[in-house]
Amino acid sequence: MSQTLRVVGRVLLAAALGVAGIAHFARTDEFLGQVPTFLPWRDAIVIVSGVVELILAIALLTLRGKRLALLGWVVALFFVAVFPGNVWQAVHGSSSFGLDTTTSRVVRLFFQPLLVVWALWCTGAWARRDRWRPTRAIERVEGS
Template sequence: MARVGLGAFLIFTGVSHLSFGRTAFRAQVPPWLPVNADVVIISSGVVEIALGAALILLTRRQMSVGWAAAIFFVLVFPGNISQFVTHASAFGLDSDLARGIRLMFQPLLVIWAMWCTGAWAALRRDRRSADRQ
């Protein structure tokens, strides 16, 4: 259920990148990024839809998809930091406190992706195995 929930969340967020939330996502594109903001918003939306669908449908590859989702969440984190640093208001985040609290949720998304796909358990298993050798 947690894997399907994360997949649905990613699909919803990806669709919002491509439609009703597109303007709001501009607040998360760092001004120093040498790529057009629309390209970043659209491509990240497409990636989110693909990751969400993969989390729901690719049950045999769930650990790989979990790693991919976790890496994606790490890669988009600078956008959340940028929104905080530039004091950009979007998604109801209209204060530094609200934007700061939002920053704390990104690591939870990484953990959720790793946990619900079994990637976290596999990583721990591999480390224990390596320690024994």
Template sequence: MTVLPALSPFRTTARIVLGVFLLFAGTAHLFFAREEFAAQVPSWMPLDTDFVVVASGIVEVVLGAALIFLPRWRVHIGWIVAAFFVAVFPGNIAQYVDGVDAFGLDTDSARLTRLFFQPLLVAWALWSTGAWRDRRTLRGSTRQ
């Protein structure tokens, strides 16, 4: 088993904060902001909108809990969380392109500005888990 280098307390805190953020967002998907999240599901999505909202909420709850409670798997989880943020980005683009109001984003400039935050979430996931830094350590451990 490969031992990963320790993370700084700041990175660990950032990982836990991201986990809490995902837990909150996932809970919001499921219980009190379903309509707001439905506004982000692209019209071209071939699945039922409510299913997409509920499924993505469940994924967010699982990923948030994993970030908080599975630090041993932080690198793998970091890559998965980053991929999730990339996967939901088309919904943010669709919200901008279609001019859909949700979460107080009621102008094109507000929706456009939001698009620039998605890469920051990807970077947060990779940095706070050490996923980018420790990718070679894990890759080297599988070549035995």
């Protein structure tokens, strides 16, 4: 049952990333509301992040085993990397995506850690974290 829930969670996360990735192309102006105005090439940042989301979505549906667990860390890091844009939106009052109040923008910030946890859980990355400890790798090399 746990494995089935993880697969369902992974498919749902892939769908969410896929929809968001496509939306980067269809609603670029909405995504610009999350990119700080002081950054150069804001349009390119929106497009590239959309491409990254599409690649992550496809990878979530195709990778298995160790590669899937590693991908979980990559997806989690992606969610951490885009978080400053969400903070910028909240601080500067950008009303993109219908977030037109300070409360709605701040509440949204609390969902980003949930996305990180979701990525680590549904890919098995968190469960496999002990296998990547540097000391384990050293012990394996010394023990051979």
